[in-house]
Amino acid sequence: MNESTRAALKLHDxxxxxxxxxxxxxGPDPEVRFNARIWRFPKSYLRSFPWRDDxxxxxxxxxxxxxxxxxxSLFRDEKYKTIALTCSQKILTNQQPGxxxxxxxxxxxxxxxxxxxxxxxxxxxxxxxxxxxxxxxEGALRxxxxxxKQTGFQTLKDTxxxxxxxxxxxxxxxxxxxxxxxxxxxxxxxxxxxEKYLAYCREMVKFLKTSQLNTGELPYALQxxxxxxxxxxxxxxxxxFQFLDLARYWEMTRDETVYELLKNLIRYLVSGLHEKGHAKxxxxxxxxxxxxxxxxxxxAFLKATKIGLGDYTLFEDKAYHHLLKKQNMKGxxxxxxxNYGIFHDKRSYPRYLAMILLHLLMKAESSNSEGL
Numbered sequence: 001m002n003e004s005t006r007a008a009l010k011l012h013d014x015x016x017x018x019x020x021x022x023x024x025x026x027g028p029d030p031e032v033r034f035n036a037r038i039w040r041f042p043k044s045y046l047r048s049f050p051w052r053d054d055x056x057x058x059x060x061x062x063x064x065x066x067x068x069x070x071x072x073s074l075f076r077d078e079k080y081k082t083i084a085l086t087c088s089q090k091i092l093t094n095q096q097p098g099x100x101x102x103x104x105x106x107x108x109x110x111x112x113x114x115x116x117x118x119x120x121x122x123x124x125x126x127x128x129x130x131x132x133x134x135x136x137x138e139g140a141l142r143x144x145x146x147x148x149k150q151t152g153f154q155t156l157k158d159t160x161x162x163x164x165x166x167x168x169x170x171x172x173x174x175x176x177x178x179x180x181x182x183x184x185x186x187x188x189x190x191x192x193x194x195e196k197y198l199a200y201c202r203e204m205v206k207f208l209k210t211s212q213l214n215t216g217e218l219p220y221a222l223q224x225x226x227x228x229x230x231x232x233x234x235x236x237x238x239x240x241f242q243f244l245d246l247a248r249y250w251e252m253t254r255d256e257t258v259y260e261l262l263k264n265l266i267r268y269l270v271s272g273l274h275e276k277g278h279a280k281x282x283x284x285x286x287x288x289x290x291x292x293x294x295x296x297x298x299x300a301f302l303k304a305t306k307i308g309l310g311d312y313t314l315f316e317d318k319a320y321h322h323l324l325k326k327q328n329m330k331g332x333x334x335x336x337x338x339n340y341g342i343f344h345d346k347r348s349y350p351r352y353l354a355m356i357l358l359h360l361l362m363k364a365e366s367s368n369s370e371g372l
Contacts, residue, residue, distance in 0.1 A: 004363040014331030019350040023090040027350040055104045062119030063354035070361040088127040099142030112166040159207035173222040179245035186252040216268030235283040236272030237293040240300040266304040277322030287338040292352040299359035
């Protein structure tokens, strides 16, 4: 068994024992605003205190479902199948009659987030793909209908960008929402073979190509006549996730208009790997170091080599080697270190651990296929 597989199994056991409540992953989260900037550090240093800040994130559940299906495909152990199906059923139970899901953070209680719904639907489609259970497909289609009819798109000239939240009118045009939505649309197409789910993709890809900078970076939000935009925000981690979204979209649709975009994007991501092996914090700073940033950057290099963009093995190996050194004896990973130069955040956040697990499993699959 290769090192990545061992690390993934150890992490899965840790997540299961620490955050699985029988039908979902529950636990704390860095959240946003004051908690993300300051308050999470006292919580980290006083971890024995009962903070009562557990959250149910659909993004976390979507990753966890896919984690368990990957483990099931590797080992054919029924426990992974059972976890994936139980978690998927909980997502269906929580889906509102209109097809959406409520947001877990009290600060955004009234908002319906595109990213959260997309991850819920992607988790359901992963289970549908494995079982052909119609209720999972129906749940994903209810979200699709809500996304098209209620959330809608922002338009600029002949391009489309999915809205960040439902009901916000003419909001910002944010590429990371559109890349994930493209993956969702492609998954619907793959599972139904109905091309109507690709109807908006051409204009969405055009939006991304229009947005892409000469460096290859996709900006966080595009400047428009109605929104000032924001070019750089946690640049490399956002772009690594977007790379994986678009690579999956390309794998399922073979839309060649995306391929050049991916070539430029991976060229940009190479500049995000620090010489020590971790992902740089953003375009301007190498620190703080956030563990899941390194995991997704390593996965992007792995995927780039796999889809024929070039040989990025050295970058992949460097990132994964650094990541594996971060795993603790219990199987978990520290969230971040060198915050404000001196602080560490050692709390266990299931949303980000589930992401790291998926990216470890990508490496494990790759190593297994090579006979390592």
